[in-house]
Amino acid sequence: MTAKLVPLSPTEVSARLKAGAAHLVDIREPDEVAREHIAGAARVPLSTFEGADLNIAPDRDVIFMCRTGNRTGANCDRLAARVQGEAYVLEGGLDAWKAAGLATEVDRKAPLEMMRQVQIGAGSLILIGAALGVWVNPGFWALSAFVGAGLLMAGVTGFCGMARVLAVMPWNRPAQA
Secondary structure: OOOOOEEEOHHHHHHHHHOOOEEEEEOOOHHHHHHEEOOOOEEOOHHHOOOOOOOOOOOOEEEEEOOOOHHHHHOHHHHHOOOOOOEEEEOOHHHHHHHOOOOOEEOOOOOOOHHHHHHHHHHHHHHHHHHHHHHOOHHHHHHHHHHHHHHHHHHHHOOOHHHHHHHOOHHHOOOOO
């Protein structure tokens, strides 16, 4: 039998949180949560989910969330298995929460999440390689091919060299106190 997360609208989730009847669990990774999150949500990244302490009171509903709802939907069995009774999901995730006009905590000084940085970097390099290949020398198309091959390997193996390089850039390093 497949577990199911019961969808709740952002306004339903907000009402349950305000009433103290629910515990919101954000399953996004730390680099995603750092930039923007819902105040009071527990941060339990999906990558460490099974070993994490959810610290849930038995009389509160458990509502899982991600950015769009896709990650929670794809992992509903894993998520629901950690909850006694019915488990819920914020329908549409953080994006729907914001679209409903509900408040988030934003830290504009935090770097963009790593996936967006990779998308921006890869897209830029492919576009530059294509443009230089047309206007300067066809040999520059190799740059686009190289980045495309890197993206393919990242998808197949789960290892993204560009993400590793971006992770050590100055804007992604924690500030020294």
